Amino acid sequence: AQSVTQLGSHVSVSEGALVLLRCNYSSSVPPYLFWYVQYPNQGLQLLLKYTSAATLVKGINGFEAEFKKSETSFHLTKPSAHMSDAAEYFCAVSGASYDKVIFGPGTSLSVIP
């Protein structure tokens, strides 16, 4: 069955520091992978997605993620954190029949001035 784990329910970084949010997945089929962001009191919005093209995927707001099949990972990074990056981040993997998406538990990112 498809599943997603996100290491660290809370991550704090200083403004200007590297952001690294970890995601590992399991999938019985070639996966499609997603990162979504949720700002306070809002719905989720797509940051980026992997759809079997380039393994390094660039998203909005300077975020990127690298698909590593051997490690079953899809970690999210940003070189320099900004205060506006404070939010909840969800990694997700497509379901086996691709009709639904399985979300991880989320990582809350805090940015310290």
Place this chain on the structure above:
Amino acid sequence: NAGVTQTPKFRILKIGQSMTLQCTQDMNHNYMYWYRQDPGMGLKLIYYSVGAGITDKGEVPNGYNVSRSTTEDFPLRLELAAPSQTSVYFCASSSGGLAGAGKEQFFGPGTRLTVL
């Protein structure tokens, strides 16, 4: 385009009451989803629909019902509210499925429900 809209934004229910959470999308998406979000638990799929007249259970369907009579609307019904249904509910839509695998889900702003 308004995208995905949900009503109401907030609601307080008493135990045993019923209500319907409304969801409408104007993107002509075939796929629609209902999730609940509880702190530290991520999003859990309640029900989903792959088109008008077709619905299926997700991970946590107990205590809920859905219908899909049109492409645009996907209401979620709570028949006998229980405190365990206190949560934030999100509706989403996509053009996903096998033919559209990897397509983005578009989320509504959510409904915050409290059952007392």
